[in-house]
Amino acid sequence: MPDEPGSLERAAGIIKKYEGNINRIQYDRRIDPCTVFYEVTASEDAYLRITGDLAAIGYLQTSLKPLSFLKFSVHLPHTAGSLSQFLKYTTDSGANIGFVDFDDAGRHLDRVTISLNLENPAAVDRLLDQLKSRYQLEILEYDTTGKHLDDTIFYVRFAQEIRELIGESENSFLLSFLADTNHIAQELMNRGNNPRQVFDSVLLTGRTLRATTGRNFYADVQKIHVTPRVDLFCFQMPCGGSIYILATPDEALMIDTGYGIYHNDVMAMFSHYGLGDERRFSQLIISHADADHCGAGGFFPAGALMHAGTRDIIKTNNRAYGSRSEHSVLEAFYTKMINLFSQFNPSKEITCLPRAGAATRSIFPVLGNVKIGDLELEVLEGLGGHTYGQIYLYSASEGLLFTADAVINFSSLTPERATYNSLADFLVTSVNVDSELARKERKALLGLAAETDQNLAPQQKRCRCCGGHGAVSVLENRKLVPYGEIMRYSMSDA
Numbered sequence: 001m002p003d004e005p006g007s008l009e010r011a012a013g014i015i016k017k018y019e020g021n022i023n024r025i026q027y028d029r030r031i032d033p034c035t036v037f038y039e040v041t042a043s044e045d046a047y048l049r050i051t052g053d054l055a056a057i058g059y060l061q062t063s064l065k066p067l068s069f070l071k072f073s074v075h076l077p078h079t080a081g082s083l084s085q086f087l088k089y090t091t092d093s094g095a096n097i098g099f100v101d102f103d104d105a106g107r108h109l110d111r112v113t114i115s116l117n118l119e120n121p122a123a124v125d126r127l128l129d130q131l132k133s134r135y136q137l138e139i140l141e142y143d144t145t146g147k148h149l150d151d152t153i154f155y156v157r158f159a160q161e162i163r164e165l166i167g168e169s170e171n172s173f174l175l176s177f178l179a180d181t182n183h184i185a186q187e188l189m190n191r192g193n194n195p196r197q198v199f200d201s202v203l204l205t206g207r208t209l210r211a212t213t214g215r216n217f218y219a220d221v222q223k224i225h226v227t228p229r230v231d232l233f234c235f236q237m238p239c240g241g242s243i244y245i246l247a248t249p250d251e252a253l254m255i256d257t258g259y260g261i262y263h264n265d266v267m268a269m270f271s272h273y274g275l276g277d278e279r280r281f282s283q284l285i286i287s288h289a290d291a292d293h294c295g296a297g298g299f300f301p302a303g304a305l306m307h308a309g310t311r312d313i314i315k316t317n318n319r320a321y322g323s324r325s326e327h328s329v330l331e332a333f334y335t336k337m338i339n340l341f342s343q344f345n346p347s348k349e350i351t352c353l354p355r356a357g358a359a360t361r362s363i364f365p366v367l368g369n370v371k372i373g374d375l376e377l378e379v380l381e382g383l384g385g386h387t388y389g390q391i392y393l394y395s396a397s398e399g400l401l402f403t404a405d406a407v408i409n410f411s412s413l414t415p416e417r418a419t420y421n422s423l424a425d426f427l428v429t430s431v432n433v434d435s436e437l438a439r440k441e442r443k444a445l446l447g448l449a450a451e452t453d454q455n456l457a458p459q460q461k462r463c464r465c466c467g468g469h470g471a472v473s474v475l476e477n478r479k480l481v482p483y484g485e486i487m488r489y490s491m492s493d494a
Helices: 006-018 044-056 082-092 121-134 151-166 173-189 195-211 260-272 308-316 329-341 415-428 435-459
Strands: 021-026 037-041 068-075 096-101 113-117 135-144 218-225 231-236 242-247 252-255 282-284 304-306 350-352 364-372 375-383 393-394 400-404 464-467 473-475 479-482 487-492
Touching: 006 021, 006 037, 006 044, 021 096, 021 173, 021 400, 037 173, 068 121, 082 113, 082 121, 113 121, 121 135, 151 195, 151 329, 173 195, 173 329, 173 415, 195 329, 195 415, 231 464, 252 364, 282 364, 304 308, 308 350, 329 415, 364 393, 375 400, 400 435, 435 473
Parallel strands: 252 282, 282 304, 304 350, 400 464
Antiparallel strands: 021 037, 068 113, 068 135, 096 113, 218 231, 218 487, 231 242, 242 252, 364 375, 375 393, 393 400, 464 473, 473 479
16 A cells, blocks of 8 residues: 555555445554555455455555565756656656655766666566667666565565465465564564564574585484383484484384474484384374474374373464463464474374373372383373373383473473563563463472382383473482483484
């Protein structure tokens, strides 16, 4: 919309004319002075009339085509009307001028510096041919990637940066994604945050994931001998949660899968550690529905065992489903965003755990047992602090406690992992959908670990806490410290 008085009223008047109801309107000139987001309820006939009238006056944006950026200096005769004549050429080309610098009292009396954006790359060539035949030109910048677009078309530039992360997408999808991003920017701005930090955090999330794949992929690895027949592997991903493998000579059980975007790199890493045959995985166990814990399940032939709440979160595409935060726009947007950037591919074959019976372990209902080799683990139902449907796995006899994202040794995270995790904290304000329940779960799980340590002390064994992120750790003076050796894997090892 034009950055001029009356624009908002004119658009609202068209919507009112056809009895449309404006549910939400968002505009912030600090982000983009010419873009307004309207969410409108109307009948199908009214919708067509509203969009038709808005399109007729040039207000309706239906595409986000890549733009070319051109910056140049031109020498103009210092005579009346010369600038007007020159600008006629840029107007006829369909250019949007973002910057003009001309000062008839300056050092260069006949030089004008201009930057402009054009939708049609062919128009750039035609404009330059016209101008070169009439004026002395100096090209300062010419960019077709969108990296130099100015802030007068902020959302177009943002859309091009999103395209770089996810590839070409339909305009309708990009416009919807921009509207959702703008919505959470407004929500977080109302809480005192800078809206530009929101857009930057969204892009940094996607860029960090892409930048840690392929040749740049790495992991921190622990291998722990659990029983005579079972070894435990912990693989800390560059971003997101850890993947755990319980392996015997004959089969393997995977606890959480990491992001989908890492799958090829993960399989190369598994091969390095003798785990590369997908057929060895008899079952996947999903601790909860966040993409960094279940987002690669669909790549494996084995079915996945999970809580019904986890299945429902995956279906609804909202990590706050089933919690008191269910209607949070921040949670809903973050789920869609991270699933998009991380190439979310959850398991198709799902088995849900049974409902809880009377048995409990600490404050947690026992949902059943899983077994591999000579190791048996209880499945415990969480209270819903981090997400609804989060589960834990526990072996009292062997001292293993898989705590998902309820208990994490944050001190074991590298600065890079901590920085990446902070992006989610900023975008949803808290990664726990119910912070009070999350604190209660953490206290109970740490208490269970301490109790297990006491019970295993005569056998000189410890309770190994396997958090959803970071290193396998044990309690020392009520603090978590990494257990055993941590090895670094990189793609050069593949």
